[in-house]
Structure formats: C-alpha cells, structure tokens
Amino acid sequence: MTAQPLCLSIGALSATLPNGDRVLRSVSLDVAAGEVHALVGESGAGKSMIGKALLGVLPPGVRQVEGSITLEGTRLETLAPAARRRLIGARTALIPQDPLTALNPSRRIGPQMTDRLTHILGWPAASARARIREMLAEVHIREPDRVIAAYPHELSGGMRQRVLIAAAFAAEPRLIVADEPTTALDVTVQKQILRLIADLQRRHGTAILFVTHDLGVVAKISQSVSVLYAGMVVERAPAPELFATPRHAYTKALMAATPRYTHPASSLQPVNSAVLAELALEVRAADTEWKRAHG
Amino acid sequence: MDSARATRRPSARLWLAGLWLALVFIAAIAAPLLAPQDPLAQDLLYERLPPFWMAGSESGYPLGTDSLGRDLLSRLIYGARIAVIVALVAAFAACLLGSALGLIAGYFGGWADRIISRLVDIWMAFPPVLFAILLVAVLGTGLHSVIIAIAVIDWTRFCRVVRAETMVQARMDYIENARIVGFGRWRIMLSEVLPNVLPPIIALLSLEMGIAVIVEAILSFVNLSISTDDPTWGGIIAEGRLSIHQAWWILVFPLITLFLTVLSFSQFGEGLKSRFDPVLR
Numbered sequence A: 001m002t003a004q005p006l007c008l009s010i011g012a013l014s015a016t017l018p019n020g021d022r023v024l025r026s027v028s029l030d031v032a033a034g035e036v037h038a039l040v041g042e043s044g045a046g047k048s049m050i051g052k053a054l055l056g057v058l059p060p061g062v063r064q065v066e067g068s069i070t071l072e073g074t075r076l077e078t079l080a081p082a083a084r085r086r087l088i089g090a091r092t093a094l095i096p097q098d099p100l101t102a103l104n105p106s107r108r109i110g111p112q113m114t115d116r117l118t119h120i121l122g123w124p125a126a127s128a129r130a131r132i133r134e135m136l137a138e139v140h141i142r143e144p145d146r147v148i149a150a151y152p153h154e155l156s157g158g159m160r161q162r163v164l165i166a167a168a169f170a171a172e173p174r175l176i177v178a179d180e181p182t183t184a185l186d187v188t189v190q191k192q193i194l195r196l197i198a199d200l201q202r203r204h205g206t207a208i209l210f211v212t213h214d215l216g217v218v219a220k221i222s223q224s225v226s227v228l229y230a231g232m233v234v235e236r237a238p239a240p241e242l243f244a245t246p247r248h249a250y251t252k253a254l255m256a257a258t259p260r261y262t263h264p265a266s267s268l269q270p271v272n273s274a275v276l277a278e279l280a281l282e283v284r285a286a287d288t289e290w291k292r293a294h295g
Numbered sequence B: 001m002d003s004a005r006a007t008r009r010p011s012a013r014l015w016l017a018g019l020w021l022a023l024v025f026i027a028a029i030a031a032p033l034l035a036p037q038d039p040l041a042q043d044l045l046y047e048r049l050p051p052f053w054m055a056g057s058e059s060g061y062p063l064g065t066d067s068l069g070r071d072l073l074s075r076l077i078y079g080a081r082i083a084v085i086v087a088l089v090a091a092f093a094a095c096l097l098g099s100a101l102g103l104i105a106g107y108f109g110g111w112a113d114r115i116i117s118r119l120v121d122i123w124m125a126f127p128p129v130l131f132a133i134l135l136v137a138v139l140g141t142g143l144h145s146v147i148i149a150i151a152v153i154d155w156t157r158f159c160r161v162v163r164a165e166t167m168v169q170a171r172m173d174y175i176e177n178a179r180i181v182g183f184g185r186w187r188i189m190l191s192e193v194l195p196n197v198l199p200p201i202i203a204l205l206s207l208e209m210g211i212a213v214i215v216e217a218i219l220s221f222v223n224l225s226i227s228t229d230d231p232t233w234g235g236i237i238a239e240g241r242l243s244i245h246q247a248w249w250i251l252v253f254p255l256i257t258l259f260l261t262v263l264s265f266s267q268f269g270e271g272l273k274s275r276f277d278p279v280l281r
C-alpha cells in the first residue's frame, strides 16, 4: 500500500433487499486520492449498489445494515442526513450509465449543469455559468451556447455523456462514481468518452470509482481493482498485479473468458461451472457466518 | 413525407377545436351583446318558430324559438356562460386535487401511496352519474353544488394518471442525480417531476372540461342543476325533448352545441399535449 491518503474507504458494508437477502456481503474497498479504482463483475453482482450506497441513493427498500463508508476521513454514518447530503453533494459526483435518462427532458442543459454549483456550493449564477462554459470547452464541445440552450433530446448520446462528464467535474469533486459510463454508447464513441474521462481525471486529480464489466477498460484506465461476485469482493489488488498474477479462480476465469483483455468491445463470457460451484460455496459460507453473528 | 403529415394533422385539429372553443368563450363573456333577444322573454305569439331557412321563420329569431316563444340562439348563447364557468372551475378543482394527490402517491410511495390508492379504488367503485346526482341532492341544487360534485367525483381521473406517470419519472436517473446534488424531496417533486408529467395533465384537464360540461348538462336535464330560469344547455335539451315531434330544432341545436364543445375540449387537449411534450416539440 502507498502512503497516499484515502479518498474513500468502505468497510464491511452489507446491504439487504426488501426480501431480506443480502445484496452486498461485507464489501470492503479503498480508493486512494486521485486514483482510478475499477469495480468489475458480472451483471447483477451489486456494482451499482455500492455506488448508490455511497452516494446515498439506494433504491426504496434496500438498506445498508452494516459497515462504514468513510469519505476523506469523515464517516458518513455519523452525520445527520442533511449534513450527509451536503457533504456528498459537495465532494462527489456521478457519471451515469444512460446519458438519456440522466438528464431531465424538460429542462435546458445549462441550468441542469449549474445545479450543483449554485445549490450546494452557493456560487452566484453568473460564475456558475462561466464555469460551465469552461468545462464544456474541456470536454471539446465547440458550440457551448447552443448546447447550454438545448434540451437533452436535441443532443446525441455522445454529446449528452460529454455534458454529464463536464457537469460531474465542474464542482471539482474529490470522488466521482462512474457507473458503466460507456455501455449505452456507440462503439465508436465509447473510446473517445473513455479517453475523455481518463484525461480529465488526470488533469483534475479526481479519484474515480469506475464501475465496469469490461476487463479491457480496467486494464486501460485503473490503478487498482476490486472483483465483485454476488455482492462479495473476491479479489482486490493493484491493477498491474491483478493482471500479472490473478489469485482468485474467478478472476482467472474472467481473464480467460475475455480474449485479449485489452480489447474494449468484448465483454465477459460465461465462467465455467467448477469455478461457479466454488463461488457458491464461498457465498454460502459468508452468509452462514453473517447469520450466526446476527442471530 | 409521412412524418410531415403526422405533425400537421394534430395542429389542424388543435386549430379547429380552438376556434370552436374560442366562439363558446366569447359567447359566454359577451352574451348580452351577442344575443339577439332576451333569453327569458316569453312570447306565446312566437312559440315554436322554425329556424331561418324554413317557411314561417321570423327575422330576429335565427334558430327559431322554443315552446314558450323564447329565442333559441339567445338561450344557447346565455347557456354557454354556465357551461364555461362549470368547465373552468370544476375541471381546475378536480385537476388540482387529483394531481397533487397523484404526485404525492407516485413520488413518495409507501404508506402515502397505499392510502391514496385505496381511496381512489373506493371512489371509483361508485357509478359517477349516480354519485353526482346523490351529491347534488345532498348539497342542494345550484351552481356551486354542481362544481363541487364534479371536482369531488373526477379528481380520481387525474390522480391515477399522474401517479402512474410520476412513478415512471421517479425511476429515471435524473431524479437520482437531483438527489445527489442535494435537492430536497419536495423540490424534486415540484421542479423536476412535475414539468415532466405536465403534458398528460394538460390533455386530461381539457378532456375534463368537456366532461364537466356534459355532467352539468345531465344534471340540468334531470333538473338538479341551476334554477330553471337560467338557460343551460342541458335544460334546453330537456325542454326540447318534450316537443321533439312538433319542433325538432329545440332539441337538435343544443345537442350539436354540446357535442361540438365536448369534442373540441378533448381534441384541444390532445393537440396541446403534443405541443407541450419536450420530446415531440
């Protein structure tokens, strides 16, 4: 481990679904300041749920039942709801998966982008607007005035995602959750958007929790990785180490199943049944232990 | 080509419906200036005069007279006043009540949703016309009982549509983003969700105005609305029914007026909806 201060530290986080099943099983992970931490796993593994727990937007009925989330040294559980909202709003941002539904269809782009600046940080409207124009230039949007005055449906998917990226970085958050930010886009646009995020991340020194199921993307962008299966972190390692010497059978299976894991277009292939059986045992063991501890 | 036609059709509909509604509203506002006769003046020498193109018509009575010799056109013009008042006030009241409850149920969910949805179910179990007659019988006849009855009965229509639409919007990622930005629940409900459920609300509001006009006509028809002196479309229809064999026009003209008005309200609503929809705009 490096001596860098931690931006985010999640300790033994468990969350339950409305039916009482655990959707996160004692998840622990650390994100150092300014690094990209990839969260990999198949669909349904609970990757988005970790991001939502951290941002305080768990779906109705899903509850954090245990564990701690520490953002830049502040334990979120110790804060009153309003203070927690303010801290989250000021220090974090989300780059969502689907740039279509992530923008309000009946509001113009400009005001949606300045919300965070004016509401949480209390910037005057004029400087917020200036900041937004600056950010639009940073994401290579050539006609900022047209975009600011546009409604979301007037922009292409790639443009919308650029807008959301600009909005996420505008308030200089310490941590950004990027939840599969390229999955909903055309293959040709995916690479540009990925490069854009990596570029801004480096320039602004922002830590990113990067959710993906694409090992190719992980290899390109991240410094450290957590592999998630059924709400359980099965392996956690710096990226080069993970790719050089994967320790868990599931990680190995994922890599074997992704032909040349530097190829961004291919996603995960089915994992073989022996590995799945082993994983099922681990999940069962974790649940038994948890039930014993919680009566 | 096809898409051009598809976008032109609703706007022609919007204009025609709007034109008729404008006529009705102007008639209501300027009734004393527009009506050729006093709508209440009886003259038994002029009873059951036919409309202007038929033999035996009199100038000054373009649509003929009823069985008491009152001018039909003037009565229709004055009748527009009650129709417009009921349409506006009752529909807005139903809309406000229903939309507010629908937003709360759809956005907050949980027990608020359970209570409101149960209430809607119970409400909708009553046959609406019977419910209206019952309510007016309890409240007493008169304009405000009619308005209260319509609002109290028809808020459920708004509530159901707004609730469903709100639930769709509440699942969208932009709501999540607004929560992360730190907006409170009421602010999100009013400034993020509401504008997106406005198009269906507007369409329903216009439809509801038409429904209010019909309900008022039905209540007048069964003599439960306004005092019989004031001309109402429903009242004229009721009188016309009695002399259908001698003077068909007393029944047919108010029916046409009513039909065009109700149709225009619903078409106008549909037209406005596509105007207001940000994606279709």
Ligand SMILES: Nc1ncnc2c1ncn2[C@@H]1O[C@H](COP(=O)(O)OP(=O)(O)OP(=O)(O)O)[C@@H](O)[C@H]1O
Residues within 6 Å of the ligand: A017, A018, A023, A041, A042, A043, A044, A045, A046, A047, A048, A049, A050, A059, A060, A061, A062, A213
């Ligand atoms: N609102 C909800 N209510 C109940 N269960 C849910 C809800 N949302 C998600 N789940 C369940 O929680 C689990 C984890 O979901 P999550 O969205 O975190 O998966 P993910 O790893 O992000 O998958 P994907 O790659 O498909 O986005 C899934 O099995 C899903 O069925």
Ligand SMILES: [Mg+2]
Residues within 6 Å of the ligand: A047, A048, A049, A179
């Ligand atoms: Mg997800």
